[in-house]
Amino acid sequence: MNAYLKHDEPVTENFLDQTGQNIVGQPVKRIDGLAKVTGSAPFAAEYRLADRVEGVLVQATITKGEIARIDASEALTMPGVITLIEDHRLCTRAAQGGLGEAPQQSPRQVCYWGQPIALIVAETLEQARDAAKKVKVEYRAEDGAPLDPNAVEAEEQEDESVDQGDFAKAMADAAHSVDCTITTAGHASAAMEPHAAVADWDGKRLTVRAALQMLNYNIAELADALELEEDQVRILAPYVGGGFGSKLGVSPEVVAASLAAIELGRPLRVVMTRQQVFQTIMRRSETTQRLRLACDANGKLTAFGHEALVSNLPGEQFAEPVLQSSHFLYAAPNRRLKLDVARIHRMTAGSVRAPGEAVGMPALEAAMDELAQQAGIDPVEFRLMNIPERNPEEDLPFSSHKLAECLKQGADAFGWEHGVRTPRQTREGEWWIGTGIASAARVHNVGEAKAQVTVRPDGSVIVRTDMTDIGTGTYTILAQLAAEMLGVPVERVLVELGDTAFPRGPGSGGSWGAASIGSAVFLACKELRETLEERSGQSFDTLDLSETLGNADLSCEGHYEPGAAQDDYTASGFGAFFAEVRVNRFTGEVRVSRMLGAFGFGRVLNEKTARSQCIGGITWSIGVALTEALMFDPRDGHLVNPDLAEYHVPVNRDVPDLNVIMIEERDPVASPIQAKGIGELGMCGGAAAIANAIYHACGARLYDYPMTPDRVLAALDAAEG
Numbered sequence: 001m002n003a004y005l006k007h008d009e010p011v012t013e014n015f016l017d018q019t020g021q022n023i024v025g026q027p028v029k030r031i032d033g034l035a036k037v038t039g040s041a042p043f044a045a046e047y048r049l050a051d052r053v054e055g056v057l058v059q060a061t062i063t064k065g066e067i068a069r070i071d072a073s074e075a076l077t078m079p080g081v082i083t084l085i086e087d088h089r090l091c092t093r094a095a096q097g098g099l100g101e102a103p104q105q106s107p108r109q110v111c112y113w114g115q116p117i118a119l120i121v122a123e124t125l126e127q128a129r130d131a132a133k134k135v136k137v138e139y140r141a142e143d144g145a146p147l148d149p150n151a152v153e154a155e156e157q158e159d160e161s162v163d164q165g166d167f168a169k170a171m172a173d174a175a176h177s178v179d180c181t182i183t184t185a186g187h188a189s190a191a192m193e194p195h196a197a198v199a200d201w202d203g204k205r206l207t208v209r210a211a212l213q214m215l216n217y218n219i220a221e222l223a224d225a226l227e228l229e230e231d232q233v234r235i236l237a238p239y240v241g242g243g244f245g246s247k248l249g250v251s252p253e254v255v256a257a258s259l260a261a262i263e264l265g266r267p268l269r270v271v272m273t274r275q276q277v278f279q280t281i282m283r284r285s286e287t288t289q290r291l292r293l294a295c296d297a298n299g300k301l302t303a304f305g306h307e308a309l310v311s312n313l314p315g316e317q318f319a320e321p322v323l324q325s326s327h328f329l330y331a332a333p334n335r336r337l338k339l340d341v342a343r344i345h346r347m348t349a350g351s352v353r354a355p356g357e358a359v360g361m362p363a364l365e366a367a368m369d370e371l372a373q374q375a376g377i378d379p380v381e382f383r384l385m386n387i388p389e390r391n392p393e394e395d396l397p398f399s400s401h402k403l404a405e406c407l408k409q410g411a412d413a414f415g416w417e418h419g420v421r422t423p424r425q426t427r428e429g430e431w432w433i434g435t436g437i438a439s440a441a442r443v444h445n446v447g448e449a450k451a452q453v454t455v456r457p458d459g460s461v462i463v464r465t466d467m468t469d470i471g472t473g474t475y476t477i478l479a480q481l482a483a484e485m486l487g488v489p490v491e492r493v494l495v496e497l498g499d500t501a502f503p504r505g506p507g508s509g510g511s512w513g514a515a516s517i518g519s520a521v522f523l524a525c526k527e528l529r530e531t532l533e534e535r536s537g538q539s540f541d542t543l544d545l546s547e548t549l550g551n552a553d554l555s556c557e558g559h560y561e562p563g564a565a566q567d568d569y570t571a572s573g574f575g576a577f578f579a580e581v582r583v584n585r586f587t588g589e590v591r592v593s594r595m596l597g598a599f600g601f602g603r604v605l606n607e608k609t610a611r612s613q614c615i616g617g618i619t620w621s622i623g624v625a626l627t628e629a630l631m632f633d634p635r636d637g638h639l640v641n642p643d644l645a646e647y648h649v650p651v652n653r654d655v656p657d658l659n660v661i662m663i664e665e666r667d668p669v670a671s672p673i674q675a676k677g678i679g680e681l682g683m684c685g686g687a688a689a690i691a692n693a694i695y696h697a698c699g700a701r702l703y704d705y706p707m708t709p710d711r712v713l714a715a716l717d718a719a720e721g
């Protein structure tokens with residue numbers, strides 16, 4: 001049995017509201033929570049297979065060039081060492097996922113320092129790790145590989161370019177304008193679970209347990225990399241310890257483990273060290289952004305200019321989509337947007353949590369603050385004045401739009417002091433105190449999704465899909481949806497995820513998971529209800545399940561596909577951030593003392609897991625604003641802070657109590673269950689609320705994220721003249 005929907009028309013019927021249980025939206029505890037905290041929810045590296053051996057990746061120590069020779073003669077004599085696998089497919093770059101094809105490169109070519117080039121296999125991890133250090137590699141290195149994005153000629157991404165109206169004239173004629181250049185640092189996903197894969201080849205078929213976000217695409221990428229058919233490959237990832245983009249596509253450990261398992265005929269595990277994850281998995285590009293904004297005497301935006309420079313390796317398709325929400329967030333008739341990519345040799349750049357808005361919004365919203373101040377308008381009011389009726393570039397309607405509500409309700413809940421921002425109003429001892437705001441925006445995405453739902457005569461329900469739960473709450477929301485639709489308690493729903501043997505879901509990425517796979521489960525359940533009603537001749541609420549089923553299970557595969565509805569509207573999550581910071585006038589230290597986010601992102605499926613996503617996002621915002629930066633050696637481009645000791649993610653002491661407000665919203669275009677993406681919105685602009693609060697506190701405008709004490713001190717000195 002099948003239930004298919006192509007989303008060509010908005011789904012305005014609130015079917016989920018009519019089923020009567022009111023389970024969807026409730027803050028149901030994670031149904032996988034007990035297994036997680038008791039250690040019985042295994043991550044990839046924890047699977048134990050008899051006779052399993054260990055592989056350790058050997059990495060390049062040049063920036064660019066070719067491998068001339070790999071000499072493993074000494075390594076191969078060491079205890080327990082089995083073999084060295086040298087295969088250019090090991091160099092498979094971490095893909096974006098969704099390509100269905102692993103990015104290939106020519107054999108033996110090195111494109112960045114740290115690139116995996118070989119795998120040493122031994123009986124134990126310690127033996128393999130020890131031997132890996134004794135592998136000697138001779139290179140034909142090419143000198144002068146470009147490493148500095150500002151020192152090369154960049155390529156314009158033509159499809160991102162916008163030139164509307166007369167931008168130059170609007171800038172020149174404006175009552176108020178800003179022209180500033182803001183930089184953001186490169187970021188690492190830094191998921192808690194390091195990348196790992198356990199591969200097992202039975203002579204015909206490969207089974208891989210791995211840390212991946214999007215199995216539907218990963219199976220195609222892996223089959224492609226190994227030159228196997230998809231039906232020879234099975235990937236399992238029922239539990240994943242965070243992804244944030246780093247596990248979107250197959251990465252070197254998955255290909256390496258698979259190649260070696262096939263070659264040796266023994267199960268094999270490759271676990272990356274924390275440093276290897278940092279060095280070989282996609283980085284977020286650093287950005288340089290020029291913001292030119294202008295408004296009339298009343299504060300109406302007349303010119304909107306946002307131009308960004310990002311970087312990636314030569315040949316890579318991905319360019320950090322910095323301008324994604326800038327295209328529609330604010331009205332202004334004269335617009336200039338441009339995105340350039342510099343080709344440099346610092347790791348592969350790719351998707352890291354909220355690609356685009358995570359860095360684009362902090363720059364835009366800091367510039368907006370400066371313009372509001374110049375125009376003498378309260379920054380909340382300034383944003384309210386410039387919310388467009390329709391997408392200003394494409395003249396499309398918005399599917400739903402709660403930015404104004406978020407700004408107003410957020411301001412009330414935070415206790416925002418309305419008025420023009422004058423710095424240095426509040427001091428406590430060494431600390432200047434100030435508040436700031438920023439808008440949040442993040443495009444909404446959905447993807448094709450399939451899930452099977454089975455109703456059993458005993459009243460239990462099984463949901464199966466290869467969709468992943470990377471810590472976000474997929475297990476729980478799918479159980480809630482099935483329970484709601486089929487009139488059973490959540491405890492009667494078994495959810496099985498992360499197995500390519502199940503119907504293919506959309507994977508976890510771009511905040512599209514819940515809305516997409518939730519819709520597939522919804523469609524299957526709706527069809528099951530209708531079938532059972534037909535069979536029994538009774539309404540769903542009164543029919544006897546075991547009698548109607550006659551002792552046989554009934555299954556339906558729900559299949560959801562995005563359609564024309566999405567093309568006819570601009571769909572985005574919106575929100576507002578409010579921050580209070582304390583800036584130490586002697587050390588330049590910044591502490592966030594309060595922060596609030598108000599978000600409108602369609603139907604909330606689980607209030608608890610949604611809130612957790614928001615809190616996680618705001619925490620990332622603090623990282624972007626104050627602590628996180630990838631640092632590369634200017635001589636060879638190697639990452640010099642490849643671990644959590646040197647790459648500073650905010651820790652408990654850096655994060656105050658965070659307040660989250662979720663604005664009631666249903667979006668008939670976003671998905672059939674009227675939910676939008678939630679995960680990433682919480683970090684799309686929050687860093688600017690902190691930057692703006694720093695200015696309000698101490699009068700120093702900073703233009704470089706993260707705003708570390710050295711930079712704050714320098715800006716304070718400049719502000720004091």
Ligand code: MOS
Pocket residue numbers: 213243244245246248351352353354355508509510511
């Ligand atoms: Mo996300 S960065 O698309 O996992």
